[in-house]
Amino acid sequence: MQDLRTIGQKAKAAARQMRLADAQAKNEALEEMAQAIEAKAAQIIEANQEDLAKGQEAGLTEALLERLTLTPDRIQGMANGLRQMASLPDPLLVTDKEWINRDGLRISRRRVPLGVIGIIYESRPNVTVDAAGLTLKAGNSTILRGGKEALTSNQTIVAILQDALAETQLPREAVQLITNPSRKLASQFMQMNDYVDCLIPRGSAGLIQAVLKQATVPVIETGEGNCHLYIHEAADFDKALKILINGKTQRPSVCNALENLIIDEQVASDYLPKFVDALAAHNVEVVGDHKACSIDRRIALAQEEDFAQEFLDLKLAVKITSSYAEAVEHIEAYSTGHSDAIITENYQVAQDFMNDIDSAAVYVNASTRFTDGEVFGFGGEIGISTQKLHARGPMGLEALTSYKYTIQGDGQIRS
Amino acid sequence: MQDLRTIGQKAKAAARQMRLADAQAKNEALEEMAQAIEAKAAQIIEANQEDLAKGQEAGLTEALLERLTLTPDRIQGMANGLRQMASLPDPLLVTDKEWINRDGLRISRRRVPLGVIGIIYESRPNVTVDAAGLTLKAGNSTILRGGKEALTSNQTIVAILQDALAETQLPREAVQLITNPSRKLASQFMQMNDYVDCLIPRGSAGLIQAVLKQATVPVIETGEGNCHLYIHEAADFDKALKILINGKTQRPSVCNALENLIIDEQVASDYLPKFVDALAAHNVEVVGDHKACSIDRRIALAQEEDFAQEFLDLKLAVKITSSYAEAVEHIEAYSTGHSDAIITENYQVAQDFMNDIDSAAVYVNASTRFTDGEVFGFGGEIGISTQKLHARGPMGLEALTSYKYTIQGDGQIRS
The missing domain is CATH 3.40.309.10 (Aldehyde Dehydrogenase; Chain A, domain 2)
Structure with missing residues (x-):
């Protein structure tokens, strides 16, 4: 049985390492992950077959089963997606602005990662790779909580990604999966303010409303489009x-x-x-x-x-x-x-x-x-935000970052 | 008895008007508000005396009573603050970036107001003027929910601000106050997602935690500084x-x-x-x-x-x-x-x-x-954010805005 607190601590420790990882290390890790996905495609398909068989037994609709299905093409698409992310500019190599204030302090607003991002999603197992890749590219660590229908697929994919990360300079725990499908646990996850900086639910309106209701961690709402x-x-x-x-x-x-x-x-x-x-x-x-x-x-x-x-x-x-x-x-x-x-x-x-x-x-x-x-040119997206706080519309890598101020002085005090 | 839903509807209607108000109209309104505060200083002092008398009876600490106290100097400070806001650049006259995508669409990211901002705060009545002025300058409407110790002061100040707004092109309901001190009502306020775009609690750690726990509306956490x-x-x-x-x-x-x-x-x-x-x-x-x-x-x-x-x-x-x-x-x-x-x-x-x-x-x-x-040069602040989402550190006018994308084409469809 997984302990959420342990997951949180590992994610936070990984986020610390990720924050300081340079662009090249992250891009090499994305390539490593892409290769691992390609090399172990058969293993992913096998795990997916298991989920599909259980899903059929459980009477999932055709539409749900379709979303759950991974084909060799879709798996190749996952690997290609990771390589595409590697080719994108690093969102952290940016100072938004810099100025000198009236006290002579040099104030810079620099891009930094959000930290630990929680992604709560439903049956599409390709979200696992996509979300892990994008959050990693932006210097974050991720805790994934997928739907129980895709559990075996997700476990297999995350194990492959973690093994790939172990071959790199980045921490294995930059990507973690909550494997316990309990709703109570999910609800605890949404209140781990000490460990999680932000939650992004991806899926149906019902899922998103449930997250908004339960979460104390800040949520980015990805919503309906009428x-x-x-x-x-x-x-x-x-x-x-x-x-x-x-x-x-x-x-x-x-x-x-x-x-x-x-x-x-x-x-x-x-x-x-x-x-x-x-x-x-x-x-x-x-x-x-x-x-x-x-x-x-x-x-x-x-x-x-x-x-x-x-x-x-x-x-x-x-x-x-x-x-x-x-x-x-x-x-x-x-x-x-x-x-x-x-x-x-x-x-x-x-x-x-x-x-x-x-x-x-x-x-x-x-x-x-x-x-x-x-399509907007962000190279990918983690979702489309319908709230006004933080990010609005299609969210690319920049939406997975925050900023900090550095203030350089030579002895200034406030009078 | 105030009806929260009515307040919400009025705030939303006011936000629609505020969104389209030009920089000059907002600055003239801020000047109008400043003059009204100056002209009715005696009335504010009188209301404040009432709060102070009640506070003494209720055994408030010296520190709390000090924070609650409005002097002619402090009231002049409130008016000066409004004039200072009028002199700041309008945060909405900004296009963050604009580019043409591969389909030939011209995509612009333009600054827009957040919409309706809820401010939940404690005993300092000067926050009433400060928060109302800053949110208005950024093109928003505001619903204020102050502490019950300052209720008479806040009611008097908001009535003066509303009367001043009535003399301008801006809607009177751009600033509203929740006068019912009920906690249950406050809790409902924090869940008015249909009417409120964002909540900013200002005050003690206890207040902020309570808002984080109860709110379903997105919250900007202003927090402790160790x-x-x-x-x-x-x-x-x-x-x-x-x-x-x-x-x-x-x-x-x-x-x-x-x-x-x-x-x-x-x-x-x-x-x-x-x-x-x-x-x-x-x-x-x-x-x-x-x-x-x-x-x-x-x-x-x-x-x-x-x-x-x-x-x-x-x-x-x-x-x-x-x-x-x-x-x-x-x-x-x-x-x-x-x-x-x-x-x-x-x-x-x-x-x-x-x-x-x-x-x-x-x-x-x-x-x-x-x-x-x-001090950073933002001209004022609505608080200091200790979360990583949306805004971090001192929050000036930009933190009270969001953005939208405009996409100009000549018949493009997605293939």
């Missing part, structure tokens, strides 16, 4: 159609997929039927307000909650608006602050939209599907 | 003495005051007695480890907990170390990560110390008393 596409009266039809179909159908199950369509009534009777044609060709179910239904009979009347909900499926809610102000108000009322877009050729309206909408990512004439750390 | 001064063997004696006395005696009750002195044994028998002389002249009680006691008989033997404790008083714990590594280890074991300093003339040791010590502020040859937003 994303809107607003077709302004000055929209270009071709861009609108293309971006609508991309946002709704390219990968409907993810948080940056579109859930809501807003159309200015000036263009609605012209555009909406063509949109519904295209959506129907992609098997998207469309619901809408009274005005939308009256424009196109194929649209079913939406319930109030349809506008507030993340369908994560081939379903879309349509609202017809009579002004820009009404559209902004609707987005403010229903958006979860993840990603919202406008299609317009009007310069001033585009500027206003970027100011008015208070979401992590605000788009003009582009698909909300771009909200992603890799 | 600050160390390490006299390295290559220290300049004069600098060491001056900085020691400043750190320990200039204002012993604050979080950046010194609590611990570490001396390398190579210089301890020479320096320590002279330090104790000077400390004695300032009525500082000195406790220390066995080595310290054997060097100077005036030093009483320290208990283990003396090294871990924030005395916040004229008391100091001394530890004698036989190496740099031992000193760093001691600091790592006992520091609360607030402010720690080294005195040395050795270049390499100074560099190492700044790397090795994981505290918010790490000093070389300067007093820890400088850890302060005003």
